[in-house]
Amino acid sequence: MRKYELPALSQLHTFEAVSRRLSFTSAADELCLTQSAVSRQIISLETALGWKLFTRKHRAIELTPEGRQLYDAVTRGLDEIGRCVSELRAAVEMPQITVAASVAFSYYWLMPRLERFSERRPEIDLRVLATDQKVDLTRQDADVAVLYGDGNWDGVVVRRLFAERVYPVCSPGYLASHPELQRPRDLLDQTLLHLDGGGNIWGDVNWQVWLARQGVTGQPVRRGIRLNSYPMVLQAAEAGRGVALGWSYITDEMLETNRLVCPFQFPLETRFSYYVGASVDKAAHPMIADFIQWILEECG
Known part of the structure; x- marks a missing residue:
């Protein structure tokens, strides 16, 4: 029976x-x-x-x-x-962590540092999911994600990485050939590089918002260049094609190495920040907790 x-x-x-x-x-x-x-x-x-x-x-x-x-x-x-x-x-199976982050964060911030994590935890197979669309950790789209917002996501445990700070950037050569670029209003007569259709990871900051927050009214005199990938925007800026908006967690290091320059110090700081998070179910897993701790140490 x-x-x-x-x-x-x-x-x-x-x-x-x-x-x-x-x-x-x-x-x-x-x-x-x-x-x-x-x-x-x-x-x-x-x-x-x-x-x-x-x-x-x-x-x-x-x-x-x-x-x-x-x-x-x-x-x-x-x-x-x-x-x-x-x-x-x-x-x-070999331990694996799937990390979701924006294309720009993955390319400029995460990838150059991954070798250090591999040295720290060589037994972990790390999979990077580069996407500029929102990730739902409660639906297990990924194990860990770099999130942008106010820090409140249902069912997700987060740790703050850094605030959002945005400022203009261009190549040293572009600035040298445009000595008139000395204050925010001067940007209206420059070629502006726009992130167009780059997904919803970037929030609401664009040239129109940045200029308005600096008290600049009016429309740009020259036609801008629109690109749908932030790495492409920065590549165009490095090539001297125009002026881009730089997100500090990416472009601060590029300023230090003189790949880009900031024509004037008028950063826009929003009320949002970047966070690393995992679902409540996964946040306490030792492997995931160690990866999150590593990211926090790298930011420090």
Whole structure:
């Protein structure tokens, strides 16, 4: 006699997908099955159990009280199985951390420092996810992320890295050939380099905002250059194509090495900052906690 008198696991898996989506069609798409195959599995499950799991309505379905009770139990069971499988995989596979950050942060700040982390934790396989779109750590898009905002994200533990400070930058050659560039208003007669469509990681700071905060009104006289990648914006600035906005955590070091110069000291400091964070579930993991501590030390 079997210890557990249970329906087939495949039927319970299908039932969970239909119950969660309340749609045979959506569940079929998720499971890579036909709608008729999903329907047959549900009918077979209902027959085996002896009660209805769904109330069929015109173009809609609802869980019956028995269906709701079974759904809650199946969800708990599958969640527990999923956690166990993940833990077992982690135990036998090479430890890996997926770090999400903006393209610019990844390229200019993170990549030059990764060798130091590899020396610190050579057993960890680090995967960098460079994206200028928002990352949802609670949905496990990544293990760790560099986030921009006010420091409040539900279900995420964060540590502050640095404030947002933005100022104009250009190449030394560009500044030498434009001696008239001495104050913010003079930028209206310069070629401005714009980050256009660079994602939502950058907040609201652009040339229009920066100039307005300096009390500059009016429109630029010259046509600007629009680029959809911040590394491209800085490359254009280094090549003497115009004046860009520099985010201090990237461009401070470029000023120190004279790759770029700041024509005048009028930084814009916003109320937002950059943070490193992980979900509540992952923040306490020793491997992830050590990576976060390493980033904090690098910022220090």
